[in-house]
Structure formats: C-alpha cells, structure tokens
Amino acid sequence: MAVLKPEVKAFIVQAVACFDPPSTVVESVKTGFGVVVSRQQVEAHDPTKVSGRGLAERWKELFEETRKAFLEDTSAIGISHKAVRLRALNRMAAKAEGMGNMALAAQLMEQAAKECGDAFTNKVRKELSGPGGAPIPVANLSVDEWKGIAREVADEV
Structure with a gap:
C-alpha cells in the first residue's frame, strides 16, 4: 500500500x-x-x-x-437545478429527433413538461368552495340540494 x-x-x-x-x-x-x-x-x-x-x-x-x-448545499450539483435539467432534456430531444427516434423524443418532451409542472398533461385540477372561498357546508344539505350541486359541477366540467 x-x-x-x-x-x-x-x-x-x-x-x-x-x-x-x-x-x-x-x-x-x-x-x-x-x-x-x-x-x-x-x-x-x-x-x-x-x-x-x-x-x-x-x-x-x-x-x-x-x-x-x-x-x-445542492447548488453545486448542476442537475439539481430545473434549468439545467431542461437544457439537458432539450439537447437529448433534439438529438433523438435528429436520429429519427420519435418515440424517444416524445418521451423526453413529456419529461420536460413534467419538469415544468404538468403544463402539458391532461390532469384536471378543480377546487370547489362555498361562498367567499369558505368550505361547502355539507352537514345540512338535502338530497335535492346534493343533486343540484352535482349537476352544477358536471356542467362546469
């Protein structure tokens, strides 16, 4: 040694x-x-x-x-930063597309969209609240009132 x-x-x-x-x-x-x-x-x-x-x-x-x-301190690690990851994904997607590998390019684009916060996914995020942002009162609703709320929500979607 x-x-x-x-x-x-x-x-x-x-x-x-x-x-x-x-x-x-x-x-x-x-x-x-x-x-x-x-x-x-x-x-x-x-x-x-x-x-x-x-x-x-x-x-x-x-x-x-x-x-x-x-x-x-993760700041010294490049890949810990969103911008660095997006640039790398951009380079990889461009190279995959240039090589004609469209499936890989599509996967890389999907990964980039996820990095950006689900900007291109078809997830529906809906927040329901009562008047003035208060919680919807649920304890004293009749069946007809529940049906009315359900119809309103269905119409909005």
Whole structure:
C-alpha cells in the first residue's frame, strides 16, 4: 500500500464524504495526482466503514464537515437545478429527433413538461368552495340540494 501525501488523503476523504464510489475515487486519484490506490485503500478513508475505524481524528473531522456541507448545499450539483435539467432534456430531444427516434423524443418532451409542472398533461385540477372561498357546508344539505350541486359541477366540467 502506497504512503499517501496529505493532499491526496484529503481528496480521498472528501470524495468519499460526497458519496463517490471507491472505483470512481481510484480513477480520480490516478488522473489528478498520478498515484495508484486500491479500492480497499479508499474505503479505509471512510469512517463510516469498518475498515475506516482507525482513521485519524483530523480526517474524521474533515469527513464530517464535508459530508454536512455536501448534504446541505445542492447548488453545486448542476442537475439539481430545473434549468439545467431542461437544457439537458432539450439537447437529448433534439438529438433523438435528429436520429429519427420519435418515440424517444416524445418521451423526453413529456419529461420536460413534467419538469415544468404538468403544463402539458391532461390532469384536471378543480377546487370547489362555498361562498367567499369558505368550505361547502355539507352537514345540512338535502338530497335535492346534493343533486343540484352535482349537476352544477358536471356542467362546469
């Protein structure tokens, strides 16, 4: 097992705290630092795993701080934003349409409509209320009054 420099250890601890899988961290360390580490070595830097129980206190603190910040702030994750998702769906739909895959393009357009808040679905949302927005009184209605309300609602739909 290679002895790791503090900056490599910090990178591994932070990546694991952000729920990156060990195989992804191995590749990132190799690409970013030119150091080859094993998946087991990466897992040893995760204090939530049995293999990470002997991790130094400073790395445990870094892990906890990073994990807390990661879970509280989703703004750094592009796909968490509606605009980013819509742009990606737009690119995919255009590509699918260009390839002649109309079924996929239609599915992507439907997904985009859902992202926009059901703008193009045929869901009917109707709110019923009494005078001035008050609840409809139901306790003292006769059968004929119920039938009248039902006819009014049916006429509106």
